[in-house]
Amino acid sequence: MATHPHPPGSDSPAKFSDDAWVEVLSAMDRTYADLVSYQEQLERQNAELQEMRTFLTAILSSVSDVLIVADRGARVARVSRSVEALTGAGEAALGGRPLVGLFAEAAREAVEATLARVRDSRKGAQVEAELLAAGGVEPLDLWVAPRLDDRGRVDGFVLTGRPLGALRKAYAELSESHDALKTAQAQLVRNEKLASLGRLLAGVAHELNNPISFVYANAHALERYAGKFETYFARVQEGASREELIALRQELRLDREVANLRTAIEGAREGAERVRDIVEDLRRLSxxxxxxxxxxxxxxxxxxxxxxxxxGMKQPVVLTIETEPVQVLGRPGHVQQVVMNLVQNAVDALEGQAGAAIRLTVRPDGDRAVLTVSDNGPGVPEALRPAIFDPFFTTKPVGRGTGLGLSISHKISEEHGGTLTLCDAGPGACFRLYLPRAEGGA
Ligand SMILES: Nc1ncnc2c1ncn2[C@@H]1O[C@H](COP(=O)(O)OP(=O)(O)OP(=O)(O)O)[C@@H](O)[C@H]1O
Ligand SMILES: [Mg+2]
Known part of the structure; x- marks a missing residue:
């Protein structure tokens, strides 16, 4: 400021020259200007600070995650609104309290160890800890980061985290619905297996019933004949007279029964052979x-x-089969399954329809074998045509169809180097299976 030995207002104004006054006035001007600019700078900084504070407050109140800022001594400095909501205490009440005090007794050691680690390493670390919340404890997945000052020293901590409960709940819900989906899917597959098993068993039971009752009836007859022959031979053994034996033979009608014996044995053998064939069929199928x-x-x-x-079918359907022998290379069991699926679909489509008919044809076509299954049912609506080969696509009620039949059949045909398509022949549905012919029966 003024460096003059005689400041204005001293008792020697007379000695003060005009030049000196000018100098004083300009010094005052400069000082005033300095003050004004200083004040402007202060106001600017104040505005910046205010803006920063608003910014920080906005962040602290808007983050949904947990945010806790602590000072160098690990005391709470600021907390986000979410922490206030969780703990039920305002920032004013929490401020200045030791950070570890916010956590449940059991978690304090871990929090303290993490803070020490972060302080020493000056690197962030993760810790799980239960926050003392208003309604009990709230497990948090926390990230503890160091706050560094200009010289890179740890000046405090920033803790961010998310309630584990919410995460775990979301995860549990996710895996729960995943499990439910898996169970439902397994159930569907099981239903499909059971349904085809049921159809097969119905067929087997029906088919075995005939020859077995045949065998049974014949065995019964054989038993009766055996009884008669035993009676006759017992008399022979006892030395019965020739006349008596002739009379006994007539009475027991033995001559006729000898012929019947053959028929009964043949009948029983036929029945047994039929059973053997059926079992053979089943073995081939499985x-x-x-x-x-x-x-x-x-x-x-x-x-x-x-x-x-x-x-296995109960409704009346006329099945026409027109085939020419044609050799193909593959797994007969699988191909059999394809045909069973196609015929079963036709049967299902014809349910309750009068004059229901299915036509199965097999014939060679160049280097391919072609098989068609057609029916005079309602056919496949145009809109559904692209979907019917999709797994689990079905128009049948729950428990009736799983929608796997065609997708499995399609897969099997591809595995055989062939194709399975829906053909355009109407009015019902028609499916065509192409398979490559085996070369020279090799
Ligand atoms: N011959 C057909 N006539 C009319 N629609 C058919 C015929 N064949 C198949 N479809 C349609 O295609 C759908 C899918 O058939 P797919 O064989 O894949 O499954 P599904 O028969 O419904 O069930 P699943 O075969 O598992 O018992 C059927 O639900 C049906 O809508
Ligand atoms: Mg089907």
Whole structure:
């Protein structure tokens, strides 16, 4: 400021020159200007500070995650609105309290250890700790970061975190619905297996019933004949007279029974052979599952498959089969399943329809074998055509169809290097299966 030895207002104004006054006035001007600019600077800084404070407050009140700022001594400095909501205490009440005090007794050691680690390493660390919340404890997944000053020293901590309860709940809900989906899917597959097993068993039971009752009736007759012969031979043994034996033979009608004996034995054998064939069929149906590819007659396999489905069926449907032998290479069990699915679908589509008819054809076509299954049912609506081969696509009521039949059949046809398509022939539905022919029956 003024450096003059005689400041204005001293008792020697007379000695004060004009120049000196000018200098004083300009010094005052400068000082005033300095003050004004200083004040402006202060106001600017104040505005900036105010803005910063608003900004910080906005952040602290808007973050949904937990945010706690602590000083160098690990005392609470600021907390987010979410912390206030969780703890039920305002920032004013929390401020200045030791940070570890916010957490449940059991978690304090871990929090303290983490703070020490962050202080020493000057790197962030993660810790799980239970916050003392208004309604009990709230487990948090916390990230503890150091606050560094200009010289890189730890000046405090910033804790951010998210309630684990919410995370766990979301995860539990997710895995719960995932589990439910898996269970439902498994149930569907099981239903499908049970349904086809049921159809098969109905066919088996029906088919076995005939020959077995045949065997049973014949065995019964054989037992009766055996009784008669025993009576006769007992008399022979006892030395009965010739006349008596002739009379006994007539009485027991032994001559006729000898002929019947043959018929009964043949009948029983036929029945047993029929049972053996059925069992053979069943073995073929179940065993070729993942077996090696063999050359087989598609016509024969298709016939067997179609007949199996028709056996288990209760409604009246006329099945026409027109086949020519054609050798293909593959797994007969799988191909049989395709035909069974196609015929079963046709049967289902024809339910309750008068004059229901299914036509199965197999014939060679160049280097391919072609099989068609057509019916005079309602057909597949245009809008559904792209979807019917999708897994689980079904128009049948729950428990009736799983929608796996066509998708499995499609997969099997592809595995055989063939195709399965819906053909355009109307008015009902028509499916066509192409399979490559086996070369020279090799
Ligand atoms: N011959 C057909 N006539 C009319 N619609 C058919 C015929 N075949 C299949 N569809 C339609 O295609 C859908 C899918 O058939 P797919 O065989 O894949 O499953 P599904 O028969 O419904 O059930 P699943 O075969 O598992 O018992 C059927 O629900 C049906 O709507
Ligand atoms: Mg089906």
């Amino acid at each position: 065993s070729d599952g993942s077996g090696v590819a063999v050359v087989f007659d598609l016509a024969q396999t298709a016939r067997t498959a179609a007949e199996w489905v028709m056996r």
